[in-house]
Amino acid sequence: MAIKKILIVDDDPDIREGMHVRLKYNGYDTCFATDALSCVAMARKEEPDLIILDLGLPEGDGFLAIEGLKRHSTLKLIPIVVVSARDARANQERAIKAGAAAYLQKPVDNAELLAVIRKGLGQVAPAVEPGKTAVIA
Amino acid sequence: MDNFDKQARLQEQLAEIRESFLRRTQGELPLLGELLGRIEAGDSTGLAQLQIFAHRMRGSGATFDFAAISESAGQVENLLELLVGTSAASVDGPHDLRCLVECGRRLVLEIGAATAHGPTLG
DSSP: OOOOEEEEOOOHHHHHHHHHHHHHHHHHHEESSHHHHHHHHHHHHHHHOOOOOOOOOOOSSSHHHHHHHSSSTTGGGEEEEEEEEEEEHHHHHHHHHTSSEEESSSOOOOOOOOOOOHHHTTTOOOOOTTTTSSSOO | HHHHHHHHHHHHHHHHHHHHHHHHHTTTTTHHHHHHHHHHHGGGGHHHHHHHHHHHHHHHHHTTTTTTHHHHHHHHHHHHHHHHSSOGGGOOOOHHHHHHHHHHHHHHHHHHHHOOOOOSSO
């Protein structure tokens, strides 16, 4: 089974790195973007299987990134998981309406994030090796 | 590398990232102090920069288990949303700005406390 690639879009380098090591541990490949414009550019270049997107980004927020992705004929098919510290009451519905597959509030529960990722990727089984714990830390 | 080693390596990497977060945040304290000083003096040009900082601290503080930092940053961000998104006429200027600066000072204290009690900073 081909390794799935996940684009992590967050302007905080520590959060990007934290997600990267957790996703790598769970059998995923990763690539990164730090703002809305580079998100679309990186999605074109890397063709990820799923995008984890923060909303509070410089140079246009996460909604701008969703709009850019949804305008593209193939990128619009990539599932987007929004992970944001913004108030969910004000942003969740808007994000889902804009085309996000899921909305998770920071701090994100890692088990929940992995479950949402697997669902978005259509994976019924964990992406980890047999016998290994799926969620750590 | 077996599963135990992989898990140990993961925990080690996450501890390094948490330490990196604290170190970087500690380095930003002077800027935060300067922004609060400017706002206290009536200069509103630093509000947008403070909003970006507070938003980042709210998310990353919670992500790295610094709940007090996240909570204080959330209060700053919420106040800023009111201030930045509201016309000047409907803002209780001195009172709201004083609350903002107080919340900001609390955030500085929380960062200082986390730095003192968190991982050793090299």
